[in-house]
Amino acid sequence: MIKTATLARYRVPPGVLMLGALVVIGVLVALVRYLFGIGAISNLNDAYPWGLWISFDLLCGVATAAGAFITASAVYIFRMERFRPILRPAILTGFLGYLMVIVALLVDLGRPERIWHLIIYWNPHSVLFEVGWCVMLYTTVLALEFSPMLFERLGWKMPLEFLHRITIVLVLLGTLLSTLHQSSLGSMFMAMPTKVNPLWFSQFLPLYFFLTAAAVGPAMVIVESYISSRVFWRGLEVDLLGELSKAIPILLGIYLLLKVFDITLAGEWGFAFQGGMSILFWVEILLGVVAPIVLFSMPSVRSDGKRMLVAALLVVFFGVVLNRFNVSLIGWPRPANLSMYLPNWMEFAITIGIWSAGIVAYGLVAKFLPLFAADHVVTPAKAVVTPEILQRSRFLVFPEAAWLQGLAAIAEQVNFDDNQLIFRQGEPARSLYVLLEGSVKLYSKDKEGKEVHTGTINAGEPFGISALIEPYILTASARTAAPCRALKIDGKALRDLTKENPALGQALAQRTAQAALTRMHWARAWRESM
Amino acid sequence: MAKYGMLIDETRCTGCRGCQVACKQWNDLPGEETHNTGSYTNPPHLSAQTWNLIEYKEIDRGGQVGFFFLKRACMHCEHPACVSVCPVGALRKTPEGPVVYDDHKCIGCRYCMAACPFGIPKFDWQKGLLEGALIRKCTFCADRLSNGLIPACAKTCPSKAITFGERDQLIVEAENRIRKNPDKYVNHVYGKEEAGGTSILYLSAVPFEQLGLPKLGPAPVTTLSEQVMEYTLPFAGVWLATLAGLAAVFKFRERGAKQPEIGPAADDPHNKEASK
Numbered sequence: 001m002i003k004t005a006t007l008a009r010y011r012v013p014p015g016v017l018m019l020g021a022l023v024v025i026g027v028l029v030a031l032v033r034y035l036f037g038i039g040a041i042s043n044l045n046d047a048y049p050w051g052l053w054i055s056f057d058l059l060c061g062v063a064t065a066a067g068a069f070i071t072a073s074a075v076y077i078f079r080m081e082r083f084r085p086i087l088r089p090a091i092l093t094g095f096l097g098y099l100m101v102i103v104a105l106l107v108d109l110g111r112p113e114r115i116w117h118l119i120i121y122w123n124p125h126s127v128l129f130e131v132g133w134c135v136m137l138y139t140t141v142l143a144l145e146f147s148p149m150l151f152e153r154l155g156w157k158m159p160l161e162f163l164h165r166i167t168i169v170l171v172l173l174g175t176l177l178s179t180l181h182q183s184s185l186g187s188m189f190m191a192m193p194t195k196v197n198p199l200w201f202s203q204f205l206p207l208y209f210f211l212t213a214a215a216v217g218p219a220m221v222i223v224e225s226y227i228s229s230r231v232f233w234r235g236l237e238v239d240l241l242g243e244l245s246k247a248i249p250i251l252l253g254i255y256l257l258l259k260v261f262d263i264t265l266a267g268e269w270g271f272a273f274q275g276g277m278s279i280l281f282w283v284e285i286l287l288g289v290v291a292p293i294v295l296f297s298m299p300s301v302r303s304d305g306k307r308m309l310v311a312a313l314l315v316v317f318f319g320v321v322l323n324r325f326n327v328s329l330i331g332w333p334r335p336a337n338l339s340m341y342l343p344n345w346m347e348f349a350i351t352i353g354i355w356s357a358g359i360v361a362y363g364l365v366a367k368f369l370p371l372f373a374a375d376h377v378v379t380p381a382k383a384v385v386t387p388e389i390l391q392r393s394r395f396l397v398f399p400e401a402a403w404l405q406g407l408a409a410i411a412e413q414v415n416f417d418d419n420q421l422i423f424r425q426g427e428p429a430r431s432l433y434v435l436l437e438g439s440v441k442l443y444s445k446d447k448e449g450k451e452v453h454t455g456t457i458n459a460g461e462p463f464g465i466s467a468l469i470e471p472y473i474l475t476a477s478a479r480t481a482a483p484c485r486a487l488k489i490d491g492k493a494l495r496d497l498t499k500e501n502p503a504l505g506q507a508l509a510q511r512t513a514q515a516a517l518t519r520m521h522w523a524r525a526w527r528e529s530m
Numbered sequence: 531m532a533k534y535g536m537l538i539d540e541t542r543c544t545g546c547r548g549c550q551v552a553c554k555q556w557n558d559l560p561g562e563e564t565h566n567t568g569s570y571t572n573p574p575h576l577s578a579q580t581w582n583l584i585e586y587k588e589i590d591r592g593g594q595v596g597f598f599f600l601k602r603a604c605m606h607c608e609h610p611a612c613v614s615v616c617p618v619g620a621l622r623k624t625p626e627g628p629v630v631y632d633d634h635k636c637i638g639c640r641y642c643m644a645a646c647p648f649g650i651p652k653f654d655w656q657k658g659l660l661e662g663a664l665i666r667k668c669t670f671c672a673d674r675l676s677n678g679l680i681p682a683c684a685k686t687c688p689s690k691a692i693t694f695g696e697r698d699q700l701i702v703e704a705e706n707r708i709r710k711n712p713d714k715y716v717n718h719v720y721g722k723e724e725a726g727g728t729s730i731l732y733l734s735a736v737p738f739e740q741l742g743l744p745k746l747g748p749a750p751v752t753t754l755s756e757q758v759m760e761y762t763l764p765f766a767g768v769w770l771a772t773l774a775g776l777a778a779v780f781k782f783r784e785r786g787a788k789q790p791e792i793g794p795a796a797d798d799p800h801n802k803e804a805s806k
Contacts (some may be wrong), residue, residue: 037663039655046577046652077773079780110638110653121618121635125756128641168777176770180762191615191645191755203754231746335649340778492624514795 016363019356026353029346030107038110041346048341050328057104057351058218059185059324061097063170063209064218064316067224068094068142069178074244076171084420086240088149088371089228090221091479095142096358101135103354127187134181141174149369152415152483160483164418182213182448189327197331199271199281202262207329208255215251216320218244219292219312226309232366242302248315249293256289280326288318370415370483385411391461393487395511403504410493415485422464422478427476430465431488435459438484442519454523456481465512469492534627534675535606535697535729537683537704540741541714542691543599545570545584549683549692553582553603556671558681576602578652578666582683589736598734600741601683601692604629604650604652605721606669606729610751612642612651620665627729628670628696636665647744647751670729697729704733726750 071090186209295311387404498505551785620635654663671681720732
């Protein structure tokens with residue numbers, strides 16, 4: 001009874017309840033496995049020691065987690081600051097992805113209680129030794145890269161500062177470990193020249209696995225951004241994703257050329273035209289490699305969320321998932337007098353349970369931790385702001401409830417890291433901001449084009465007020481001086497609102513003028529004190 | 531120390547399964563409940579409870595079907611794939627020949643099963659956490675060898691199909707038998723070179739592939755994967771240095787355009803633009 005009441009009060013969405021049920025089923029099946037053995041829940045057998053969990057949960061799981069290191073290296077190594085808004089979701093996907101891989105391994109390993117043996121017993125000839133170490137180390141790196149979200153939420157400054165200082169080290173290590181790990185999953189199958197189908201067996205397997213993982217990284221970021229934009233009612237960073245996706249044709253192009261070269265050199269084209277595997281080969285190459293190369297080369301695809309999603313799904317399912325299955329399972333010779341392997345429903349239950357848990361975890365993080373740098377939104381975001389929140393700022397305290405409701409409907413809450421650029425001078429002023437927590441510095445260019453500090457915004461004060469003043473072009477750049485939380489009000493919607501409600505417009509105009517005046521005096525005082 | 535092997539002359543095998551039983555007896559392995567599969571081979575394949583198995587092959591030789599046998603068990607490779615791929619080093623090739631397994635190290639990843647070109651290591655599929663599932667396979671009776679006894683299967687074989695001895699001498703013996711009876715044998719000692727050589731050597735009257743032994747080149751199957759592992763650390767060093775270098779270059783490019791004193795932080799692309 002109590003449980004039902006609690007559930008009713010918190011109104012857990014039905015989707016989450018369903019995911020929860022799937023997790024419970026997975027846990028129960030895992031329990032059977034731990035009690036009665038892997039054979040009790042799977043069709044794995046002595047001829048098929050590896051099945052769904054290795055092909056999908058491990059190989060595909062790790063590949064699809066590649067978005068984390070791709071995005072992190074873009075932002076921190078190549079200084080492509082513009083990708084920062086999608087960094088945190090990508091890191092979270094990677095971190096959860098690796099945790100999911102570990103959980104799957106804890107089911108698949110014959111002796112999960114001995115997984116730590118990897119630390120004390122070494123065999124440097126074994127590729128799996130390298131894989132094991134990469135999983136352990138990279139999961140640690142991902143945990144550290146993820147932890148700022150937690151510390152920000154908790155308001156712990158010390159660890160935040162420390163992590164901020166070692167970020168570049170973490171990213172370098174993460175990129176190194178990812179490169180090793182992605183490729184080593186391919187190397188694993190180089191030990192099986194008699195089993196892996198000749199169309200897939202190659203001395204380039206490590207490179208193939210790395211290239212396809214590097215290509216599926218951005219593709220997964222697109223898929224995951226698209227889904228979360230729907231689920232959490234946030235905008236889709238179409239421009240950023242379009243730019244990120246430019247890497248896909250390059251990576252897949254290199255992969256395709258290498259593969260053609262490799263098969264030609266080995267004289268194995270004959271295999272591409274005989275038997276069932278040849279069909280899978282062409283499906284994989286045409287749908288998973290050639291089609292995405294063509295699609296992502298087209299600007300009309302890169303500027304459209306839905307088209308990018310379709311192209312990204314092709315990479316994910318045909319370029320990577322099908323590929324990993326072909327290499328590790330489907331392409332293997334069927335042993336004489338032993339049964340064919342098809343996964344048992346309970347094997348699927350484990351995999352589905354793990355993915356459901358991952359999705360729930362993602363949702364929880366998105367709900368409770370500062371995951372989305374909500375500044376970068378191209379489509380208008382749905383409001384999640386209440387009148388009470390508005391009134392935290394004096395700038396937005398109005399006696400009229402209707403005004404507040406109108407404002408709340410077009411406002412949203414956004415979070416920023418420390419030292420993050422919010423907007424730039426000269427850009428169109430799309431939104432008005434009101435700072436709730438933290439501190440923001442404004443900079444303007446002087447006559448010689450030099451950047452000058454022209455003001456500091458403290459909690460409660462508005463900025464980006466150019467959104468209310470014609471010609472709606474920003475006259476300053478804003479950069480956070482601490483982790484910030486702000487209200488963001490869509491400029492166009494606000495102007496429409498003031499047209500409908502001139503009294504509100506007048507009140508806002510007056511407060512804006514006050515803020516502008518104060519700022520002007522401040523800037524002059526600063527100038528003269530120099 | 532002498533490196534041991536076993537020469538299995540399949541032309542001498544009568545299919546009595548004495549070795550199969552002796553193996554179970556010495557290693558305390560339970561019997562398996564089986565069904566009629568239409569073949570004399572019983573149990574139908576090797577398993578965690580059956581480490582040594584006589585496989586019965588009906589092979590058509592020019593219109594006449596003959597019964598041929600294959601004693602299937604671990605080959606105890608000179609360069610074993612299972613030993614090479616085991617991430618925790620639970621499998622080990624001893625100098626005397628046997629490939630042995632450490633119950634206490636294994637994590638149950640089953641890479642050995644996937645990698646073995648002969649499909650030998652088997653797994654306890656029906657054991658939960660409490661029973662503790664393990665990889666099982668023929669041990670070449672390493673425990674008997676270290677006590678001066680020969681493997682149980684060789685000891686028991688009534689038709690002398692299994693000869694235990696030093697591997698080098700067994701190869702000489704095998705080649706002698708072929709030379710003396712070239713019509714009786716296929717002119718090949720299986721295991722002399724396959725996958726880098728194996729401790730178990732076979733002689734046969736029919737092609738080995740028809741018996742069910744895989745066609746393998748002279749290189750160990752793990753040659754490529756071991757090469758990759760050798761290159762990994764040097765590659766990691768070079769790659770890390772390259773990445774660090776790139777990071778430094780990109781940071782420096784921004785620093786070069788830095789505004790002194792006030793202004794946005796040094797690592798700001800915006801700043802770079804501003805100073806152009």
